[in-house]
Amino acid sequence: MLFNSVQFLIFFPAVLLLFYLLPVRYRWVLLLVASFYFYMAWKAEYVLLIIASILINYWCANEIHSSESSSRRKFIFRLSLFFNLGMLFVFKYFNFFNDNLNELFSLTGIGWNSPAADLILPMGISFYTFQVMSYVIDVYKYNLKPEKHLGIFSLFVTFFPQLVAGPIERAGNLISQLRDLRNKIDNEAVISGFQLIVIGFFKKLVIADRVSVYVDRIFLYPEGYSGLHIAIAVFFFSVQIYCDFSGYSDIATGSARLLGVRLMDNFKSPYFSTSISEFWSRWHISLSTWFRDYVYIPLGGNRVVKWKWYYNLIITFLVSGFWHGANWTFLAWGFIHGSYLVLGLLFSGFNNKIGNALFGKMPLAGKLINMTITFILVYFAWIFFRAENIGEAFFMIDKIMHLNEDLHLFEIAIADFGVFSMMVSWFAILLLVLYEFLLAKEIINKSYYSRLITTTILTVVTLTLGEMGSKSFIYFQF
Amino acid sequence: MKKSFLFIAITLLTGILSVIAADKLLQKGFHSTNEDVIGKLNELMADTSYYQVLCLGSSRCLSHIDPFLIQQITGLSTYNGGLNGGTLIDYNIVLDAYLQKRKPPEVLILHIDFMTLEKQNISELPRYFPFISNPGVYNGLVDYEPSVYYVNHFPPLRVMYYYDLLKWIGIKSLAGIGARNEWQMDRGFVRKKVNPNGNWNSYQEAGLSEYLRAINRPLESSQKVEKCIQLFSQFLKTCEKFNIQLVLTSSPVIGGDKSPLYDETVRLMAEEAEPYKPLKFWMHRKDMDRRQYYFDHTHMNYQGAEYYTRELANFIEAEYVQAKRR
Numbered sequence: 158m159l160f161n162s163v164q165f166l167i168f169f170p171a172v173l174l175l176f177y178l179l180p181v182r183y184r185w186v187l188l189l190v191a192s193f194y195f196y197m198a199w200k201a202e203y204v205l206l207i208i209a210s211i212l213i214n215y216w217c218a219n220e221i222h223s224s225e226s227s228s229r230r231k232f233i234f235r236l237s238l239f240f241n242l243g244m245l246f247v248f249k250y251f252n253f254f255n256d257n258l259n260e261l262f263s264l265t266g267i268g269w270n271s272p273a274a275d276l277i278l279p280m281g282i283s284f285y286t287f288q289v290m291s292y293v294i295d296v297y298k299y300n301l302k303p304e305k306h307l308g309i310f311s312l313f314v315t316f317f318p319q320l321v322a323g324p325i326e327r328a329g330n331l332i333s334q335l336r337d338l339r340n341k342i343d344n345e346a347v348i349s350g351f352q353l354i355v356i357g358f359f360k361k362l363v364i365a366d367r368v369s370v371y372v373d374r375i376f377l378y379p380e381g382y383s384g385l386h387i388a389i390a391v392f393f394f395s396v397q398i399y400c401d402f403s404g405y406s407d408i409a410t411g412s413a414r415l416l417g418v419r420l421m422d423n424f425k426s427p428y429f430s431t432s433i434s435e436f437w438s439r440w441h442i443s444l445s446t447w448f449r450d451y452v453y454i455p456l457g458g459n460r461v462v463k464w465k466w467y468y469n470l471i472i473t474f475l476v477s478g479f480w481h482g483a484n485w486t487f488l489a490w491g492f493i494h495g496s497y498l499v500l501g502l503l504f505s506g507f508n509n510k511i512g513n514a515l516f517g518k519m520p521l522a523g524k525l526i527n528m529t530i531t532f533i534l535v536y537f538a539w540i541f542f543r544a545e546n547i548g549e550a551f552f553m554i555d556k557i558m559h560l561n562e563d564l565h566l567f568e569i570a571i572a573d574f575g576v577f578s579m580m581v582s583w584f585a586i587l588l589l590v591l592y593e594f595l596l597a598k599e600i601i602n603k604s605y606y607s608r609l610i611t612t613t614i615l616t617v618v619t620l621t622l623g624e625m626g627s628k629s630f631i632y633f634q635f
Numbered sequence: 636m637k638k639s640f641l642f643i644a645i646t647l648l649t650g651i652l653s654v655i656a657a658d659k660l661l662q663k664g665f666h667s668t669n670e671d672v673i674g675k676l677n678e679l680m681a682d683t684s685y686y687q688v689l690c691l692g693s694s695r696c697l698s699h700i701d702p703f704l705i706q707q708i709t710g711l712s713t714y715n716g717g718l719n720g721g722t723l724i725d726y727n728i729v730l731d732a733y734l735q736k737r738k739p740p741e742v743l744i745l746h747i748d749f750m751t752l753e754k755q756n757i758s759e760l761p762r763y764f765p766f767i768s769n770p771g772v773y774n775g776l777v778d779y780e781p782s783v784y785y786v787n788h789f790p791p792l793r794v795m796y797y798y799d800l801l802k803w804i805g806i807k808s809l810a811g812i813g814a815r816n817e818w819q820m821d822r823g824f825v826r827k828k829v830n831p832n833g834n835w836n837s838y839q840e841a842g843l844s845e846y847l848r849a850i851n852r853p854l855e856s857s858q859k860v861e862k863c864i865q866l867f868s869q870f871l872k873t874c875e876k877f878n879i880q881l882v883l884t885s886s887p888v889i890g891g892d893k894s895p896l897y898d899e900t901v902r903l904m905a906e907e908a909e910p911y912k913p914l915k916f917w918m919h920r921k922d923m924d925r926r927q928y929y930f931d932h933t934h935m936n937y938q939g940a941e942y943y944t945r946e947l948a949n950f951i952e953a954e955y956v957q958a959k960r961r
Contacts, residue, residue: 351639
């Protein structure tokens, strides 16, 4: 079920109402049933995968905990990893490896061609698999005691607000809240939850779905457009992916909050970042902290010799890129971000000197310049993330570098996209920037009335300018 | 808790009131526009002018059949009811709406193409929402999309389904701004520009091979085809009930003369229509020079439309008008 569908607008208030009518001890049952229903509204048969994941990981975690022999603990831990990564491999990566292997065989003249698997990528598989993997790893490392209650554990895996696109929660935060679903709700939780839902819908329906029309058209056939078109399309994609994904996270976090559950913040205005490392502490926080804790630190993190540190960063970002999808473009995107960080570390002394010399007395100007440079770096990496293949990404970069050519084509695309769409898109983007700025300055949440006014404005804009086309969220494909 | 409920109530109430106001304004704009998309349905639902020939079909019908040229050659007043993205679902709705306020046309030209038996969804559903109170429209759509049901019960909800072009048409109409030339309808007909420098540009040329692959394949899903055939049979029943002379036609598209998809579509439709007697076929499938006659892969420009309409009109003149005189 999509958040941006009429079904959800009926489903969620109904769940909320029943939740508060039911005695506390039955609430988890309601949430579990609702979560399965939510997922099955997409493809009922794929719920079997989640059930398998629940049962196997539940058993593995408890076995790891109760087992005294370290070799048996290790064996069961590996079994759990094998199952989780195997499931991801089969559904997400098999065809990628298969295609590349076939390509390799054809290049070397070996006449062998294995057929592709005809499988649909189950919605949210990367999210719930990573969530459950972190749980088993934490149990294995004695950081967490396993959950004995199968129902609560199942709810931890399937909790509907964050099931299909995160935030990827840690068991330590979520399970304890699900165990005790007492009425902890207060004015603050209701208002902030509702505010989050409204801003989430605004980002998705007013901005992301609108600019996606332009983005899709240009990325489908960049050869037909000028550099200026492509530059705008990449800018719109940067906006789209942020609004689409953070919009989803906002709706998820807001919905959970109305149910008395506090999920982690997944985005903190990432485009206001003044460096790439800051960007990664503000963008898809639940995933970046996952990779930090379960990939980067186990590799040695920064407590190693310098070259190994840089290597660890690159590897972590390559894996993060590959998590997003089985395509060379995602690997390239991960590599680019890893390289940004390494280059940032290599030149940090030089950067600081230049920064102090130029903007030592104008910190605000320095901040704005850094923000702009960070955005431009992220912007170029998005080209690889969205392009069909690496060649196309380079083609688009080349076109952007020659902005003033083929400008006669510009008129056609603007006419196709529509003047109205263009105007509304820019208006909504500016409104969002203003909102996030005021939020960061703690002006919006200062008083009840400032919250009421901003939320009402966003509601009016969303209801009158949003498009209820029920377009899927970008991160559902991951 | 009172404070938080008040917060939600005020926000939602303001939102709902703004949607109601926006809906009222857009409805006003929609009902006075002559711009394609909505203008066509406006005319079909509200206007009561009678036409002897009614043309139905998709965007190819919309831009390939010039009603004035047909009238000039045959003497029969003609209206082009083609709709962008139109499918058999649309044709049934439009025919029903047309017949609600007028006597039946003498001749109905149904333009078929390579999509006719493959599309059983509604391409541009929101364009019908301004007319959702019309029982023919509601009944014709409700089985396909749940949103039709919701909108019928709370019409202002439709504001959230209108895409930008529709909203823009409504706003422009309210402000008294007319349609851009290329979207200006004339008896339902939209002329695609003949542009010597080429609307046919590098973009069209590059996508050509992909398009040719698409139409050089057999029909895809038998389920879809079955559903479309059912809709076609419903369409034939309406024609039979009002004793309308039906002409099944198709206009040339690039590569259409060699398309198995086209062959199969025409064969299946002919088979279904066979028992219906007042029926004539006129298929024009030959390949024509794309730079001279085409606007894009699947639509001719006005020069192509003129060429095709002239031949179609001559056929109607010979087979219907002169036969009637005899």
